[in-house]
Amino acid sequence: MAKITYIEHNGTKHEVEVATGLTVMEGARDNSIPGIEADCGGACACSTCHVYVDPAWVEKLPAIDPMEEDMLEFAYEPDTARSRLTCQLKVTDALDGLVVQMPEKQI
Incomplete structure (x- = not known):
């Protein structure tokens, strides 16, 4: 399990435990976090699970694939x-404490 903090555009924080092996997107979906729509269900075929990663975490995440x-x-x-894209971030113990912020809207 990893504790992940999702911050809505308006500043509302949601700190949840997400099971190892899920994606950060699935953690948001399973905990009804507003601001992550995930229209494609995690297939990396849209951008509706877009977030801004806290600067302290940028270098700790796996590289972005093409x-x-x-x-x-x-x-x-x-x-x-x-x-x-949160659908591309697999939850591991190394992500414990991750902080992400949602954009003003998803398109």
């Missing part, structure tokens, strides 16, 4: 340094 990078081009106001 498919995720392509999908981020469709995200709302992507940040080249901090934007990630």
